Amino acid sequence: MSKRNRSPGSRKRTVKTRALSPALRDTLQMALLDYQNGQLSSAKDRCEKVLKKVPNTGPALHCLSLILMLEGDVDRASSLMERAVTVNPDSAPDWSLLGNLQQECGKRGAAVAAYNRALDLDPKLSSARYNLAGMLLDDGQLISAKVHFELLIKANKDDPECHHGLALIMLELGDMVGSRQELDRALSLDPSFTTGWYDLGNWHRKNNEFMDAVAAYEHALKIDPNYPAAHNNVGNCYLQMGDYSLARYHLEKSAMLRPTGQAYMSLASLFGLLEDWDGQRAACDSALSLSSDDLEIFLAAGELAVDRDDFDKAELIFTRAQSLWPDSPPILTALAKTLLRSGRSKEALKLCEYAVTLDPSFADAHLNLGVARQFLGEHDAAITAFERAISLDQFFVEAYNNLGVTYADLGKFEEAYKCFDRALSIDPDSVLVLASLLNSRKNTPDSGPQVEHLSRLASSRSFPLSLKVAMHFALGKAYDDLQAYDKAFANYEEGNRLKSEVAPFNREAHSQRINNIIETFNADCFEALKDVGQASDIPVFVVGMPRSGTTLVESIIASHSQAAGAGELRDIYSMVRDFGKKIGSSQHYPAAVHELRRSAVDQLANSYLSTLKGVSDTALRVVDKMPNNFLHLGLITLLLPNAKIIHCRRYALDVCLSNYFQMYAYALNFSYNFEDLAFYYKQYQDLMMHWQHLLPVSIFECDYEELVNNQEATSRKIIDYCQLPWEPNCLAFHKTSRTVQTASHWQVRQPMYRSSSGRWRYYAPYIDTLRSALEREGCQL
Incomplete structure (x- = not known):
């Protein structure tokens, strides 16, 4: 959420300028007027002239800090405001601005303390309360943030940004009805509120109402055609709906307007669905260069490399990530997955064991520990690991699937099918589980419902490459079992085509x-x-x-x-x-x-x-x-x-x-x-x-x-x-x-x-x- 700042002179305040000469008082007054009129360079020169003569002039410190913040020099601005609150500790606006600056500097605890001090001095200072509420929302302190937004609305029920902030909190708390009501209220108060339309799109997207989400995002883009986040999210909606042409237009527009790692990762996902593997590699490289300190970008880029069987590239990405975050269980586990796909089970096992010691509650680490044990033939230990993963996450479809595959390896087919059935009760459309089920048995006409279900998924939905391949090979086997050889060969041919494009034989x-x-x-x-x-x-x-x-x-x-x-x-x-x-x-x-x-x-x-x-x-x-x-x-x-x-x-x-x-x-x-x-x-x-x-x-x-x-x-x-x-x-x-x-x-x-x-x-x-x-x-x- 954007911060609110009070400009000097925008609110009546006691200005102690008796230490200033008449000429300096005039200079200060002109500086404040220049700031309000947008003449920042002139205002900055006048403030510095005053402070050169009288270093602790509060209004000049406040005004110059605002100008420096706009110029991006937040460190100097913060230092000036710390002087200002020392000079005038009872100035609520000064404490509020100090909070903004400390937030910009990453000093979030100090920022909260500054906002609270401002509100102690002036409970009606809405800018301080709004910024504090936004900060609490960003930090996940939803209940505290909700209290502040409700107080803001009580003071001014016609503030669209406060209704919008409350809507975001309700969305995070799962109150979909309340969230929608607050969004509608915000937009009725300000129909040109672009962020409100954007978050209405997010509301619809969270409810899988992609057509309505597109309409809301497009409304935001009519107001602001250069809104990067709206382009990104509407592009992802089109991606979900299968309209790759419009998805590409909006995602590329988003990356052009605001080239971020996340923007390029969205493009990378699209290129995968378009089977443009060179485009995907380039997009991932761009994402990593733009977000070299973002763990999530490393994970996403590496997983896409694994998905297209580019294990050397994936290992490079995850190894680099491990050097940056050596004790990150998600990174260790991702690297282990890559090594497992490369056949290096013993190395993967060590990484998974370390990840589990770092975070015993990380279910994915237990899952991959089980896979490593499974590949090494230690099936009892694998079963224990998979069961531990399930105990940590009772809806962990992949863990149920791997447990079922292990039982199938052991010839315990009844136990295997129970695991597959449980996984499908959680996610009936799981390609991974449907494929495992069809691969684990001799398919007969009784298998028809599962075969037709997987076939419908193959023709109607987009999936990552690895799942597309798994789907077609499983359907090939099922149709072969059913002696439908034309359908079997068509699926085998498609599965092999997909694999050969990303991993050609030299x-x-x-x-x-x-x-x-x-x-x-x-x-x-x-x-x-x-x-x-x-x-x-x-x-x-x-x-x-x-x-x-x-x-x-x-x-x-x-x-x-x-x-x-x-x-x-x-x-x-x-x-x-x-x-x-x-x-x-x-x-x-x-x-x-x-x-x-x-x-x-x-x-x-x-x-x-x-x-x-x-x-x-x-x-x-x-x-x-x-x-x-x-x-x-x-x-x-x-x-x-x-x-x-x-x-x-x-x-x-x-x-x-x-x-x-x-x-x-x-x-x-x-x-x-x-x-x-x-x-x-x-x-x-x-x-x-x-x-x-x-x-x-x-x-x-x-x-x-x-x-x-x-x-x-x-x-x-x-x-x-x-x-x-x-x-x-x-x-x-x-x-x-x-x-x-x-x-x-x-x-x-x-x-x-x-x-x-x-x-x-x-x-x-x-x-x-x-x-x-x-x-x-x-x-x-």
Whole structure:
């Protein structure tokens, strides 16, 4: 709220000027008249002339302070007014002006004391009461502010600004009827009151009455076409209503009139809905440069970067924010979320634990602590964290959702569905929960209401990118389950289109990466390091293209009484990412492999074995089913020469299509279009051929189609390769009580099925591009 100032001479007051000569008294009088007539430069010169001769002349101090405040020199103005109230401690206007100046200087406690002193001297000094009331409103002291505005209205019931102030308080207190009545009263008293029309728009917006809100904002803009806040809010209303053209006009106008961080963040949100990712990045950069000390801007900009899978940018933003606010739980939690999306769960866990110690009541920190535990396979601890988040916020939809997903991972589907149902009772339109529900089960015609509901949301409302993607992939799965293949493919295609636009696959970089690995891991490399490594028989690596049957093979082995499944461990990925640092080299992986020495090999191998020990300290075999470990079989063999390696193979069209149909927790951006998938598949084949010819170990080749068609024979071969005695339980893997984090919660709890073999035939009309791309790459079909 704007402050009110009393100009000198605007109210009768006792002016003690006996110490002034007649000439100085005339100079002072002329200075006051100049001020009232807007001749500030002349008034300033005359005041300074008086004060040079008589430094403690109260009226001159007051007048000069007002002029300096208008010029922006509030520090000097405040200093002058402190002298003024010392000279004349019984001057209510002086105390009131001192309050204004101290408020401008950020000395809010001193400002309140000054206003109260002014009102003690003159309870009828409305400017002091109005400014005090506005300050209390800004500070959230709503009841105290309300008392002052009511006193102001009692003294002058026809003051529109006081009715407006009371309306704002009632709005904050949830008295919508009273707030509206006061706004109407203010506007009836002054139909040209622009701020009143603006806040009437805010009133309608809070009630989701966007058309009425637009009308009120537009009325304010007719009175003042250059009202930045009105442009911003009407732009956001148009954004909510889906009129992006008008939204863009008003938001850009707002940013031009008053370039603030918040104005540019509104534009950034719009650019996201327009899928203008370059525009969004530029708007976020502008917001951060304009609001380098605004925590909320950092959070918003970072979250948009995460939403578009720009994890490096998000990490930069949140790391910078952490340097500014090192003990901010929201910043720590936001950075943890980013690391989780990047697959760095252990780092994220530490940040969440610290955030919880700083603020045990911060529900979002407990939520992400649970996600970190979940990703690390610590499901009991994850459940505890999610339940703690819910205890702090019983309407926390995301916590119920994640608790449900965890129960689904554990095969506890009844508990999972209870969580999803509770979340949907809070927010029936939650895309996140509807997607989780459809992804956690085999959808049947009974799923129709949820499928149609999500489909309506997809066609009628705008959502952040991540939710748009989740929606289309969930609908794709649901329609696939229902054998509506045309609708399934349309949704998968749209989900992948959205992902590919923000996270394109760099074929050149990937090809160079594969070439570097092949050049590094050659016969000379293995000859030089042939006598190093930890001779443990415990590790079993199940590798291949994602969606090639790695979860199925892990389940078979983990059903054995002497084996355990570790899921998709990120340890090899983390080892490779920080390889140079870990071995004390200035080079990166794979070039730094040539600098490996026995001590470093032992350290890396023992670190990995320690992780397996944490999965089970009794199992003779522990399975790591991270498919992309196929990239690092050379390093794995150097570190762990006795490790078992099972290579899962699947027909090219099926495995590529299955990848295309999957929304991964981590960014696998080769899977977002058919051309990239074919390229990646051929690179994978070439690398596996290199390993098969080079590695001094036996790799078990497991064909998916052979496994599903000849379950027992192939399962026996797998168990025999692992050098374990056969157990019938390995055929009933779906009954094993254990956690399985996989894209197919429901499938992995079912007996072996054959429907995924040859699945591509259902989509034959839509995959000519994939077939052609694979043929161009030289892949046999």
